[in-house]
Amino acid sequence: MLGIGIDIGGTNTKLVVVTRAGKLLAHERFRTEASKGPASFLKRLAAAVACFRRDYGRQLVSIGIGAAGDVDPERGVLRFSPNLAWRSVKLAGPLEKLTGLPCAMENDANMAAWGAYEIELGRKTEDILTLTLGTGIGSGMILAGKLYHGSTGTAGEAGHLKIVPDGRPCHCGASGCLEAYCGSYSILARARELIKNEAAFVKKFSAPGKEKLNTICLTNAAAAGHAGARRVWAETGNYLGMGLAGLILVLNPGCVVLTGGVSRARKWFMPAMQKVLNHQQIKTPFQKVKVRISDNADLGSYGAALFGLEHGLK
Amino acid sequence: MLGIGIDIGGTNTKLVVVTRAGKLLAHERFRTEASKGPASFLKRLAAAVACFRRDYGRQLVSIGIGAAGDVDPERGVLRFSPNLAWRSVKLAGPLEKLTGLPCAMENDANMAAWGAYEIELGRKTEDILTLTLGTGIGSGMILAGKLYHGSTGTAGEAGHLKIVPDGRPCHCGASGCLEAYCGSYSILARARELIKNEAAFVKKFSAPGKEKLNTICLTNAAAAGHAGARRVWAETGNYLGMGLAGLILVLNPGCVVLTGGVSRARKWFMPAMQKVLNHQQIKTPFQKVKVRISDNADLGSYGAALFGLEHGLK
Numbered sequence: 001m002l003g004i005g006i007d008i009g010g011t012n013t014k015l016v017v018v019t020r021a022g023k024l025l026a027h028e029r030f031r032t033e034a035s036k037g038p039a040s041f042l043k044r045l046a047a048a049v050a051c052f053r054r055d056y057g058r059q060l061v062s063i064g065i066g067a068a069g070d071v072d073p074e075r076g077v078l079r080f081s082p083n084l085a086w087r088s089v090k091l092a093g094p095l096e097k098l099t100g101l102p103c104a105m106e107n108d109a110n111m112a113a114w115g116a117y118e119i120e121l122g123r124k125t126e127d128i129l130t131l132t133l134g135t136g137i138g139s140g141m142i143l144a145g146k147l148y149h150g151s152t153g154t155a156g157e158a159g160h161l162k163i164v165p166d167g168r169p170c171h172c173g174a175s176g177c178l179e180a181y182c183g184s185y186s187i188l189a190r191a192r193e194l195i196k197n198e199a200a201f202v203k204k205f206s207a208p209g210k211e212k213l214n215t216i217c218l219t220n221a222a223a224a225g226h227a228g229a230r231r232v233w234a235e236t237g238n239y240l241g242m243g244l245a246g247l248i249l250v251l252n253p254g255c256v257v258l259t260g261g262v263s264r265a266r267k268w269f270m271p272a273m274q275k276v277l278n279h280q281q282i283k284t285p286f287q288k289v290k291v292r293i294s295d296n297a298d299l300g301s302y303g304a305a306l307f308g309l310e311h312g313l314k
Numbered sequence: 315m316l317g318i319g320i321d322i323g324g325t326n327t328k329l330v331v332v333t334r335a336g337k338l339l340a341h342e343r344f345r346t347e348a349s350k351g352p353a354s355f356l357k358r359l360a361a362a363v364a365c366f367r368r369d370y371g372r373q374l375v376s377i378g379i380g381a382a383g384d385v386d387p388e389r390g391v392l393r394f395s396p397n398l399a400w401r402s403v404k405l406a407g408p409l410e411k412l413t414g415l416p417c418a419m420e421n422d423a424n425m426a427a428w429g430a431y432e433i434e435l436g437r438k439t440e441d442i443l444t445l446t447l448g449t450g451i452g453s454g455m456i457l458a459g460k461l462y463h464g465s466t467g468t469a470g471e472a473g474h475l476k477i478v479p480d481g482r483p484c485h486c487g488a489s490g491c492l493e494a495y496c497g498s499y500s501i502l503a504r505a506r507e508l509i510k511n512e513a514a515f516v517k518k519f520s521a522p523g524k525e526k527l528n529t530i531c532l533t534n535a536a537a538a539g540h541a542g543a544r545r546v547w548a549e550t551g552n553y554l555g556m557g558l559a560g561l562i563l564v565l566n567p568g569c570v571v572l573t574g575g576v577s578r579a580r581k582w583f584m585p586a587m588q589k590v591l592n593h594q595q596i597k598t599p600f601q602k603v604k605v606r607i608s609d610n611a612d613l614g615s616y617g618a619a620l621f622g623l624e625h626g627l628k
Contacts, residue, residue, distance in 0.1 A: 070598050079598065127465045139564075148457055150566025151441045154598045157563040162556065164479060173595040242476065249471040250453075250564060252464025281487040284384050284393065284468045 002059045003312070004052060004101070005305025006045065007108060007298075008032060008067040008091075010083030013041075015048050016298065017056060018305040022119050026052060027301075034084035042091070046098040053099070063103040064308025065091060066111030066300045068138075073153040076105045082171075104311035106149060108132075108300050109156060113140025114147050114310075115303025116257040120294050125254040129247055130299075131158065133240075133262035136171060137179040141251065147307065159183070163242045178243035184215050184262050187236055191218055194228040205229075219265040230268060237269030241276025244291075248277070252285040259294040266293050316373045317626070318366060318415070319619025320359065321422060321612075322346060322381040322405075324397030327355075329362050330612065331370060332619040336433050340366060341615075348398035356405070360412040367413070377417040378622025379405060380425030380614045387467040390419045396485075418625035420463060422446075422614050423470060427454025428461050428624075429617025430571040434608050439568040443561055444613075445472065447554075447576035450485060451493040455565065461621065473497070477556045495553035498529050498576050501546060505532055508542040519543075533579040544582060551583030555590025558605075562591070566599040573608040580607050 002025065007014045009032060017026040028048050032041065053060055069081025076092025078084070092105040106114075113130035117123060126145045132138040137159030141148045149155050159179035160172055167176025168186060180186050191213065195201045202211050205221040221229035244256060258266075270291075280286050296302070316339065321328045323346060331340040342362050346355065367374055383395025390406025392398070406419040420428075427444035431437060440459045446452040451473030455462045463469050473493035474486055481490025482500060494500050505527065509515045516525050519535040535543035558570060572580075584605075594600050610616070 125465070127469075143457055143462055144460060146458060150599065151439075151568035152566055152598050152602045154596075155441075155564065155566035157566075157596055157599065160563050160596055161560045163476075165477070165556070170595075242479070246475045246560065247564065249474050250469065250561065252466055252469035252471075254465035281484075282468075282471055282474055284466050285464065285471065288466045 001061050001309065002056055003305040003309035004049060004060060004063045005111075005301040005303070005308065006063065006065045007111070007301035007304060008065065008084070009108070010034070010068055013045070014298065014301045015052070016301045016305055017052050017060070018302055020306075020309055022302060022306060024302075026055065028052075032084065034086060038086060038089045038091070042094055042098065045095060049095075049099045049101075060101065062308040062312030063095060063099065063101050064111065064304035064306070064311065065095070065103060065105040066108035066304040067091065067105065068108045071105055071107045071153050073104070073106050073149055076103065102308075102312040104308050106147065106304075106307065107138070107140070107153065107156070109138030110140035110147055110149055111301075111303040111307055112138070112259060112299040113142055113156075113257075113303065114307040115296070115299035116259065116294055117142040118306045119296065119299065119302055120257055120292065121255060127251065127253045128255050128257060129158075129251055129253040130257040130259065131244075133182065133258055133260040135185055136183050141253075143251070158243065158247055161243050161246060163239060163246075178239065181239035182236055182243070182262070187215060187218065187232060187262065188213055190235065191229065191232045194232060215262050215265060219268065222265070222268040233265055233268035234272040237272030238276060240269060241273040244273065245276055245280055248285050248289055249280075249282060253289055256289060256291045257294050258291065259296065259299055263293050264295070315375050315623065316370055317619040317623035318363060318374060318377045319425075319615040319617070319622065320377065320379045321425070321615040321618060322379065322398070323422070324348070324382055327359070328612065328615045329366070330615045330619055331366050331374070332616055334620075334623055336616060336620060338616075340369065342366075346398065348400060352400060352403045352405070356408050356412065359409060363409075363413045363415075374415065376622040376626030377409060377413065377415050378425065378618035378620070378625065379409070379417065379419040380422035380618040381405065381419065382422045385419055385421045385467050387418070387420050387463055390417065416622075416626040418622050420461065420618075420621065421452070421454070421467065421470070423452030424454040424461055424463055425615075425617040425621055426452070426573060426613040427456055427470075427571075427617065428621040429610070429613035430573065430608055431456040432620045433610065433613065433616055434571055434606065435569060441565065441567045442569050442571060443472075443565055443567045444571040444573065445558075447496065447572060447574040449499055450497050457565070472557065472561055475557055475560060477553060477560075492553065492557035496550055496557070496576070501529060501532065501550055501576065502527055504549065505543065505546045508546060529576050529579060533582065536579070536582040547579055547582030548586040551586030552590060554583060555587040558587065559590055559594055562599050562603055563594075563596060567603055569604045569606060571606050571608050573610070573613055577607050578609070
């Protein structure tokens with residue numbers, strides 16, 4: 001019994017075929033090219049699924065889709081995606097028709113949370129909060145062993161939890177959101193405010209041929225002892241701790257899983273983050289919670305495949 | 315089939331006997347007198363239950379307890395209660411032994427949330443956040459139709475969500491918590507900062523014989539057009555909106571139920587609160603959510619009884 005997992009991102013769409021135990025059997029990737037429109041995209045998606053079916057036939061029993069944006073899981077509709085610039089696009093239903101397979105759809109961060117639940121934690125922790133730390137911050141929750149998506153499928157907009165009233169501008173249009181401090185665009189903006197000579201900094205701390213101020217470059221600088229870079233990461237950890245503290249007080253998770261590119265700088269932001277969590281006045285939820293980092297860049301597509309299997313087998 | 319509900323507060327302990335449909339058949343109340351210790355309290359509690367059993371016999375099938383404090387629902391232990399000044403007190407197990415009835419225990423705000431789910435909403439909304447607005451702010455959640463209490467039973471400490479970094483001092487020892495702005499102690503402290511002659515204010519706006527600056531007096535003043543009182547309530551609504559906005563983004567509830575004494579000033583704080591919710595950038599969760607007020611002062615004990623029945627019948 002095999003499941004197909006699909007992760008639709010602004011740039012690329014990833015597909016995987018996995019077993020019920022989460023073993024990867026095949027993968028595929030194509031450019032989303034959202035500007036060509038949903039019909040073109042669905043055609044290419046169905047073609048990729050058809051290739052898998054040629055190889056695995058009736059062993060394939062379900063599809064799970066994680067999409068970057070506001071998803072209506074009941075109707076299988078991508079309500080809105082800033083990354084794809086699509087509005088009210090039906091995806092699950094048409095793909096079911098094109099492929100004949102049952103198709104479950106959720107926001108991509110929710111699918112990453114399911115992936116963390118199954119793959120990282122082996123379903124052993126029932127209450128999990130996952131934060132995907134990238135350009136923006138997505139979040140998903142497994143509560144009491146079930147994916148929780150709220151009354152409109154939008155639950156887990158934790159990146160837009162306000163941590164500083166009238167704070168830094170956020171990509172969402174508001175200000176002071178967690179993402180406006182810990183999304184990579186903010187981390188880099190704060191770095192630029194501290195770095196005197198950006199060109200020299202980039203040259204010194206980037207890999208050859210990849211000269212660009214990004215979070216990898218900023219992590220290299222911190223590792224080399226650059227005071228400004230270390231300060232930016234410590235501040236990031238402090239802000240992340242502020243956001244996480246609120247989320248832990250409300251949700252009381254057994255485990256928080258941090259994933260996404262920014263989480264690779266763990267060594268430089270985790271101490272400041274942990275300090276905020278250690279200094280909370282209400283102790284019980286903080287004594288129990290474990291914070292883990294997942295380096296699995298495919299939690300979203302694996303999670304989608306496993307969630308599709310879980311859903312399709314009901 | 316009848317259930318006993320018990321609400322243990324710092325001052326009083328309330329007991330009710332209700333039917334599966336939530337109809338009240340009997341009620342009782344005694345002073346908690348926590349300083350006499352848990353053994354004395356349990357004896358008095360068992361005596362009150364024995365009276366109910368004399369009247370209702372085998373129709374009584376379960377007990378639900380809601381207790382003000384940090385509850386371990388798995389072990390039936392009140393870990394800590396600032397109101398009772400008790401630590402690590404076993405309640406559910408001993409009461410089961412004394413009465414022979416299965417006994418489920420949760421934090422009092424969780425039981426009030428269950429009461430809101432069953433009585434106010436007739437189980438028709440699956441995802442509910444309840445805020446109990448009193449001296450402090452408690453919160454409870456029904457998610458996907460189940461009481462959600464998190465990995466240590468502590469979920470829903472929404473009163474301590476930080477809304478202003480380094481803000482007003484909170485009773486929990488931290489600063490800037492939602493409760494430090496919208497708990498009645500803060501509302502009254504902010505009123506005192508604005509009212510020039512407190513004695514005259516209290517005399518003018520309190521009921522005869524109840525001359526005291528409390529939220530009722532402050533509500534009367536707002537109704538009479540007192541500018542300072544109206545400003546305090548509008549500020550309270552603004553802060554409550556800030557806290558609720560974060561909670562709605564994370565939890566995406568179908569309904570928020572506000573209850574507790576402070577919620578009676580709805581007319582004066584709701585417009586400012588609603589304004590904050592209407593101005594959020596991420597629209598979907600705010601378009602769907604309904605905010606309701608419950609004036610039922612016994613949601614906690616009713617909820618405990620109904621939750622006990624739900625739990626005992628599994």
